[in-house]
Amino acid sequence: SYRQPTTLDFRGLLVACTAGENGAGKSSLLDAITWALFGKARARSDDDLISSGADEAEVRFTFALEGNIYRVIRQRRRGKGGLLELQVQAGDDRWKTLTGTRKRETQEQIEGLLRMRYETFINASFLLQGRADEFTVKRPGERKEVLGEILGLSRWNLYQEEARNRRRTQERSLALLEARLQEVEAELAEEPQRRQALQQARARVEALSQQIAAQERLLEQVRAYEAAIAQQQALLKNVADHLVQARQQLARLEETRGARQAELEGYRTALAQAAEIEARYARWQEVEARLREWQTKAEEVRRLQAARQEPALAVEGERARLEQERLQLQRQARRVESMRKERETVTALLAQVREELAQVTEQLAQRDALQEQRDQCRQEIAVLEAEQDRLSEEGKRLRSRLETLRAEGEAGLCPLCGQPLTEDHRAEVIAQIEAEGEAVNQRYRENQQRLHHLKAEVKTLEQQLARLRPLERRQPQLQRKEAVQSQRLEEIAQALQEWEQEGAPHLAELEARLAEGRYAVEAQARLAELEAAIAAVGYDPEAHAETRREWESLTDAPEAYQRLQNARAAIAPLETTLADLARQITDQEAQVARLEAQRAEAQAQLDQLTQGMVVDRTTVEAELERLRAEEAVARRHLGAAEQRVAVIEDLQEQKRRLEAKRQAVALAIGRLKRLERAFGRDGIQAMLIEQALPEIEATANELLARLTGGEMTVRFETQRPLKTRDGLKETLEIIISDSAGPRAYELFSGGEAFRVNFAIRLALSQVLARRAGARLQTLVIDEGFGSQDPEGRQRLVEAINAIQDDFARILVITHIEELRDAFPVRIQVTKTPQGSQIEIL
Known part of the structure; x- marks a missing residue:
């Protein structure tokens, strides 16, 4: 509700009414107090307390307590955590922080200062709508429940629920213990069978161990035979590897001999072409010398052309700048020509506007005269209508006098002189009154005709003024249009003048310079000088290209010449190398033959060992694994059998422990059942209510004595005799007494019942505060005046005035208009588009 920072100062407020429309934000003030102190309010979550859009x-919240001034600051950001601070005033403008390290610690400090929690606070300080008679209108059996809620006895229900849960937990533990005892006793009965199973398991493990030992010896024999076969296979593989290497070496030697033979043939071919190769090499040397000359000239030309770029760019840039400037001036010349045409159009339009404006101004000049004439007519109409009212009253008075004279007869008195009337005198007076009446009627008719004429004239004048209203709107439009067109004419004239003085001469100058080439003179001179230097170099690109093509056709000549020189030097060494390769090939062929014979012998020995292998190692290993697996299972069975026998003694000890624990759990269940009954409504809660009722009764009677002048008292009875048998029944009866004696609550009038309700509810609040160790100084009543009739509202106001000395401050919340002035101070809450606003009246 409150979107802007809002301050409400309670100082000096004893009894105040918080007023405003429904939804204005009255109850939000209470939410602000409870949220600041306890972090709780009517909203489902803290985020719901944040205004929409914020x-x-x-x-x-600042409050005084036991001579100190405290301040609580609580903040909350949407979707995030919040801040809680507790401070105490240490000086005029200084605050000392009491904030704990955690929010929970700070909250406990606040509740410790107030000596009450949120539930106690709202039950003690707030009389909420519809709850003043909540206690008295309940049936006697239900009153204890309501009283328990107000006194905060609901925590004993939580204690009872906790005792019940613990008792059920213990009962489940007892059921588990008894089930486990049954399992232990069943296992103890199996002792003979377990010992027989242990003997059988041991015999089975011994038999399998002997079979495994025999199978392991057979496996060792098979592995020795396989090792011999593997050794022979390795020998065979070694011989085969050497044979492959010898054959590869023989192939490489033959390949090398072929390559050297081909190289020798190539050298012999080169010697046969020696004359041609030497001639092409000489031509290549000559062409390469010419090509270097052309390259030197080309580099000089490139250097000069690079130097030429700077003046060329300067000349081109200056010409482009002048052309761009000329283009802009030409565009400006076209705009100037357009302005000359626009000037004619604007001049004609301005004349039309001024002509129309003169006509409108002339017509509007009649407006003031018409308005003055209309106002005069209205004033005259007002005077005539007032006179018509007076004449009408005068006519009624005269008719009344005539009727009185005619009705009184001879006993009448003269209305003019007060003397008894004779017949002649009466006739004279009647005639006089009738003459006066006719004069009044004649004046009334004349006025009525004048009024009709004046109203018609006003209507005509209004029509004429109405026809002038469009001209009133048209006049400022025409004036603005005249100003705009006049300003435009001035702008056009200024632009044309500037063009004739500056733009046009400048355009003519630019066109002349471009036509005559009068720009970048130094750059043009430097450009001519560089072009002359380029021509003096004498570079011919075509001759250069032709020389390059011939040089490229002779690029293989140096390499062919080098090969020729190499051939002359290499023929004799090559012939020696070929003879040596022939001897190496003969030796390698003999080595290959020896290795082939060794491989054949090793293969024959391996075949002989393989044929002698009659048992498969895989089969032996599989059988050994099967026996070992079977032995492992048998050993697990043996271990289980040994464990099942060994556990008998443990089970006997476990049985003793379980029986002792079962007894202890059964005792705990008995104690929890007694606590469950004690925490219930007929236990400690009933005792606390019995203790509180005398204090509530005394406080209610003290308040009721002030509300009724000592004429009424209330008494609580918690037991009554049973109807069908001897004994007493728990109840909570309210016995109300006045000067006529005790009567049932339902027999009292609405005002009397309301005072009883109010006194009991307020007594409950005060007792609750005292039991919490706090003093109840502030009372908030949100009792819903709207549900009361006028008499009920007056009774509530009287009750509040009667108890105002018991409290430091009483706040009453209402939206009823007639109650806003029933209290000395009003806190007016108003809802605006900017949020709720507070004003103290």
């Missing part, structure tokens, strides 16, 4: 909410 990101955070903050309440600063």
